[in-house]
Amino acid sequence: MGKIKAAILGSGNIGTDLMYKLLRSPEIELSLLLGIVPESDGLARARDLGIETSHEGIQYLVDHPEKADIVFDATSAKAHVRHARTLSQLGKVAIDLTPAARGPFVVPSVNLDFQLSAHNVNLITCGGQATIPMVAAVNRVAPVEYAEIVATISSKSAGPGTRQNIDEFTHTTARGLVEVGGAARGKAIIILNPADPPIMMRDTVYCRVQECDEAAITDSVKRMVEAVQSYVPGYRLKAGPLFEKDQFGWKVTIMVEVTGAGDYLPSYAGNLDIMTAAAVAVGEKFARHIREKQKEVANVG
Amino acid sequence: MSANASKGKIFLTDMTCRDGMHPMQHSLTPAQMAKIVGGLAEAGVPTIEVSHGDGLGGSSFQYGFAAASDREYLAAVAPVLGKSELSVLLLPGIGTKPDLEMAVEYGATVARIATHVTEADISEQHIQLSKKLGMRTVGFLMMSHMGSPEKIAEQGKLMESYGADVVYVTDSAGALIPDTVKARVSALRNAVSCAIGYHAHNNLGLAIGNSLAAIEEGATHIDGTLCGLGAGAGNAQTEILVAVLDKMGYETGVDLFKVMDVAEDVVTPLMLRPQIIDRAALTIGYAGVYSSFLLFAKRAAEKYGLEARDILLEVGRRGAVGGQEDLIVDVALQLARQKQAQNPEPAGVR
Numbered sequence: 001m002g003k004i005k006a007a008i009l010g011s012g013n014i015g016t017d018l019m020y021k022l023l024r025s026p027e028i029e030l031s032l033l034l035g036i037v038p039e040s041d042g043l044a045r046a047r048d049l050g051i052e053t054s055h056e057g058i059q060y061l062v063d064h065p066e067k068a069d070i071v072f073d074a075t076s077a078k079a080h081v082r083h084a085r086t087l088s089q090l091g092k093v094a095i096d097l098t099p100a101a102r103g104p105f106v107v108p109s110v111n112l113d114f115q116l117s118a119h120n121v122n123l124i125t126c127g128g129q130a131t132i133p134m135v136a137a138v139n140r141v142a143p144v145e146y147a148e149i150v151a152t153i154s155s156k157s158a159g160p161g162t163r164q165n166i167d168e169f170t171h172t173t174a175r176g177l178v179e180v181g182g183a184a185r186g187k188a189i190i191i192l193n194p195a196d197p198p199i200m201m202r203d204t205v206y207c208r209v210q211e212c213d214e215a216a217i218t219d220s221v222k223r224m225v226e227a228v229q230s231y232v233p234g235y236r237l238k239a240g241p242l243f244e245k246d247q248f249g250w251k252v253t254i255m256v257e258v259t260g261a262g263d264y265l266p267s268y269a270g271n272l273d274i275m276t277a278a279a280v281a282v283g284e285k286f287a288r289h290i291r292e293k294q295k296e297v298a299n300v301g
Numbered sequence: 302m303s304a305n306a307s308k309g310k311i312f313l314t315d316m317t318c319r320d321g322m323h324p325m326q327h328s329l330t331p332a333q334m335a336k337i338v339g340g341l342a343e344a345g346v347p348t349i350e351v352s353h354g355d356g357l358g359g360s361s362f363q364y365g366f367a368a369a370s371d372r373e374y375l376a377a378v379a380p381v382l383g384k385s386e387l388s389v390l391l392l393p394g395i396g397t398k399p400d401l402e403m404a405v406e407y408g409a410t411v412a413r414i415a416t417h418v419t420e421a422d423i424s425e426q427h428i429q430l431s432k433k434l435g436m437r438t439v440g441f442l443m444m445s446h447m448g449s450p451e452k453i454a455e456q457g458k459l460m461e462s463y464g465a466d467v468v469y470v471t472d473s474a475g476a477l478i479p480d481t482v483k484a485r486v487s488a489l490r491n492a493v494s495c496a497i498g499y500h501a502h503n504n505l506g507l508a509i510g511n512s513l514a515a516i517e518e519g520a521t522h523i524d525g526t527l528c529g530l531g532a533g534a535g536n537a538q539t540e541i542l543v544a545v546l547d548k549m550g551y552e553t554g555v556d557l558f559k560v561m562d563v564a565e566d567v568v569t570p571l572m573l574r575p576q577i578i579d580r581a582a583l584t585i586g587y588a589g590v591y592s593s594f595l596l597f598a599k600r601a602a603e604k605y606g607l608e609a610r611d612i613l614l615e616v617g618r619r620g621a622v623g624g625q626e627d628l629i630v631d632v633a634l635q636l637a638r639q640k641q642a643q644n645p646e647p648a649g650v651r
Contacts, residue, residue, distance in 0.1 A: 148361055148362045148363065150363050150624075150627050152625060152627075152628075155419065155420060160422075163420075163422045163423045163425075164422070164423075164425060164426065165426070166393045166394055166423045166426070167393070167397040167398055167426065169394075170394065170395075170397055171397065187361060189361065189363060189394060189395050189624070190394040191394055191622065191623075191624045191625055192394070192417065192420050192423065192622075193417075193620065193621070193622050193625070194417065194419040194420065194447075194620075194622070195619070195620030195622075199619075199620070202628075202631075204363070204627035204631075206362035206363070208362075238631060239630070239631055239634050242630070251362060253362075253630070255627065255630075255631055
């Protein structure tokens with residue numbers, strides 16, 4: 001049996017970057033790029049690559065439901081709320097790259113195995129994808145009472161959606177630190193830096209723990225960095241883990257940097273790259289799952 | 302007080318219990334704040350700002366945990382405000398809309414929404430919410446020295462379009478000099494019809510002088526702190542602003558002797574160190590680095606055997622913006638590695 005067909009909703013920066021990544025996938029065949037702006041650069045690029053496009057958005061999929069089993073939504077939180085309902089009615093797997101947070105949160109290196117029963121999964125935020133694995137890495141060795149992350153991204157890589165909804169970033173990321181990272185409490189901070197040339201995405205993770213086996217935490221963090229690197233090659237441990245003790249316990253500090261693969265946006269847009277790379281990892285997992293189910297059905301038949 | 306004919310009103314905001322939290326390492330207690338705020342209100346300071354140094358929601362590993370929650374501070378000062386207005390600071394990306402709603406419940410009537418000088422568009426939701434909550438709303442363009450006068454005009458216009466009643470040129474690094482203050486205030490004045498404010502840091506010893514330069518170009522809202530207590534070398538000293546503005550014939554409505562008494566009798570005894578321009582603070586002004594990096598750089602310097610000045614210069618070279626305190630440790634680690642590579646002394650030989 002061949003690849004599983006997938007569509008991308010949204011032909012902006014994220015959708016277009018995701019398109020290039022899916023073209024390399026051994027599991028997924030990108031069958032459609034759906035936008036709503038006929039003259040968008042993303043749709044033009046898709047047509048040049050021989051990918052079917054439409055500027056009718058999700059309606060095109062409603063009219064041609066056989067064209068995709070998996071749908072990546074790279075539109076906006078507001079649009080996804082509407083799309084989620086339609087995709088569920090069509091029986092499609094929805095992988096949500098917006099901060100709509102309708103379905104359960106997924107971070108491929110942390111909880112990919114637990115999400116296969118869901119029909120709508122959410123990728124949290126770029127800051128969440130970069131930092132939650134580190135919190136989970138600490139938490140599996142020493143329970144994290146409080147996790148705090150600071151994501152600094154280049155101004156150029158923050159689109160109007162992020163800018164107008166900056167609170168959604170902090171709220172959704174903080175929730176992810178708890179629900180997926182395993183921390184008892186979470187806080188997220190985002191900073192936009194306009195330096196030119198643009199800075200790489202950098203994230204600092206602070207964890208409050210009481211027991212502190214430095215060697216075990218360091219080893220766990222390094223293993224987790226490798227796990228993330230398997231789908232985000234530009235992910236790298238910049239500093240730490242650093243250990244400091246104060247009157248309230250131990251503070252573990254970890255700094256990571258994300259260099260983008262440069263598929264559509266330049267390498268400084270590591271924040272977009274980590275989202276699209278995570279989406280591909282999640283999509284491929286679903287694709288394998290769908291193929292197995294198809295095989296079972298075929299065997300029974 | 303002054304016999305001079307009035308040249309007009311200047312609206313002072315005292316931020317001893319906000320910017321002053323930086324040198325206090327956010328350790329002021331609600332009771333201490335209530336005493337300071339009570340004194341300021343008694344002296345007739347029209348607007349008094351209370352928050353973590355990095356605004357609502359700022360209590361964190363990244364910026365330092367405050368001795369109490371935002372809620373506890375606001376609740377403590379609310380009963381002693383008298384006729385003064387209570388202001389809170391909020392940096393989108395750190396604080397969120399629910400923080401603002403909470404502050405209103407405790408009687409805050411002024412919200413100052415702060416962004417880096419080029420990033421005004423992240424303040425739209427917060428400025429709109431603040432207006433909806435009926436607050437006087439101030440747009441705060443931080444690190445103003447990093448934006449050209451044209452940029453400030455453009456970004457100030459955005460904040461005004463979202464609903465800001467006042468837009469500030471905020472010299473977070475204390476890096477501006479009178480000419481560059483004037484260029485920014487005048488560009489803003491030509492671009493917006495709302496009121497204009499100026500916020501100084503004293504890293505180059507120009508906090509009062511720059512405030513006067515801003516007033517000369519039409520700024521009517523000026524920030525200060527008692528004893529100058531604030532990030533870096535501190536801010537324009539409120540009691541000095543009151544005295545100087547009075548001598549110049551501006552009305553502030555503040556009682557000079559009362560305000561100088563609060564400074565010396567209440568604030569001075571609480572201070573952890575004198576508010577001076579030492580070499581690290583001067584470096585901040587000279588290199589144009591966020592003033593609250595001062596203590597973080599000093600701590601990292603001590604920990605990794607470096608000079609705070611070298612860390613601050615490198616952080617400046619990398620174009621750090623406000624809030625990037627985590628970059629200081631990152632840079633210090635790199636400098637320490639470089640130092641060791643150049644001079645591989647065995648440990649303990651020194």
